[in-house]
Amino acid sequence: MARLELLKEPHIRRIVDHHTSPQEAGRVFARTLPKLAVFTHLVMLASETVSPPSVEELVAATRETYAGPLEVGEDLMTLEIGDEIFVKRLLGA
16 A cells, blocks of 8 residues: 555556555455454555555555455454454554
């Protein structure tokens, strides 16, 4: 994911073109209806003058195409998915 200002850069475009956009991921989630959709590999591109997108922006972009349960993975996060879903964050809890 990259801010619009960066998409004119060829090297940024190549990276973005080889990754799933939040909206595309949302469409996959909407079709497959997982108990819990989780982003685990984030590509949040930035430059010296343009800040990276936030996790909140990633979630908002995903929500354009998916309204179900969604988490964004963090280091040391634990997920337990069974009859019930448990999410435990060790950092920033």
